[in-house]
Amino acid sequence: MRDFIERFEMGEENYLPHISIDCVIFGLSDDALKVLLLKVKDTESWVLPGGYVEKDESIEDAALHILRDRTGLSNIYLQQFNTTGSSGRSFPEDIKVICKSLGVKWTPDLWANKRFISIGYYALIDIEKCKPTGGDLDQEYSWIDMHRLPRLMMDHKDILLKAYESLKISLSNQPVGINLLPEKFTMPELQKMYEIILDKSIERSHFQKKMLRFDIFERLEERREGVPHKRPFLYRFDEKKYRDGVKKGARFDV
């Protein structure tokens, strides 16, 4: 908490001025696309996990660093999607509310009131494998359905929707979505993931034929147990075959 107050009041000493990072963390559960949001204490408002760039740190490292510190997550798939920087993009009224919830005195010349250009990253994680801790703010966090978003502070809703658009475009061109799945998955599970994110139903046999033609999934000897009807085979993503395919100009569009 002390760290956070220092960051908020005296950021200029440690960070590049006017530059922030916001992270949109996607996961799948209960057949829905979820996003990890942090609740501002004693309010009904939520924010994206975010932070600043240290003077001697790359923007990618800053994003990883922020994710680790704010949510306890590490080792995850990150993708830069957009940088937002309208003129006068500053949110003193929202900063006031956050200050109050943190017990920090708000003043007009607080570092966090300034204009910030925000570099956006989205992360894709397997919710089962990566358990967020509250992080250094010890805030309440929640996986929230993309289609049932609560009130978000600042322009975080716009940032989140841009990340979602960008994820959909990426998924239509590359198998990025496998980062949302466990290491071993069935074709029906893979299809479900595409359907949830793209928000449309996909014809089963066409989908499976296309996926298998990509030749980037290894079929294992195991089958998924405990499901009704015929137990489907498990598959694993073959990173090397995928990289080779990309080099040869293969397309992985759905």
Added chain:
Amino acid sequence: MRDFIERFEMGEENYLPHISIDCVIFGLSDDALKVLLLKVKDTESWVLPGGYVEKDESIEDAALHILRDRTGLSNIYLQQFNTTGSSGRSFPEDIKVICKSLGVKWTPDLWANKRFISIGYYALIDIEKCKPTGGDLDQEYSWIDMHRLPRLMMDHKDILLKAYESLKISLSNQPVGINLLPEKFTMPELQKMYEIILDKSIERSHFQKKMLRFDIFERLEERREGVPHKRPFLYRFDEKKYRDGVKKGARFDV
């Protein structure tokens, strides 16, 4: 020139620190994808048109402003593609060379030596319609074939290649390439544009069927004159039909 020297030495007064904009301007000519580069005087090195963000200006306006000032171009299609910000991204040796060519005294504490996070935009223009003027630096500029790039200063080659990757992905999903064509174009010209950018040949009848099925091109009564064999019809892009299609979730993938 005076403006430029002020910008270079005392940027901190007018611009957000540590933030730069680089623009990759694509055009088509002689059946090749070209990029507009500026030559640093009295050297064999080239740079992308670039600049900084004024304190009260959005990053999009800054990019448009830079394009107008540096190249004389306005009213063009701009797309943000990537922000690059490795730790210690600064180029004092290159700045030394640029200073020498401009007749500015280089010192280690020059503003332009600092670490910069660069926000990249690419522009797509119809070379015939938009004539760059050289701009406020009065530098030599040239349309250079993407496949025959000269020595580029700083990390501008990496930025340029990222822009090209991003353009290829966009073009596979949306008809952005029409910004490279004149207002009226034939189906063979449209196909040629796709082939040049994607760097592969496309089967003619499949391509035309797909394009016409998108229902975003209006066929005119006119035909292209002065071409051998059957004179092909001219088409025009229908922005409204395209927007309606996007709203309805239509895909424009090639």
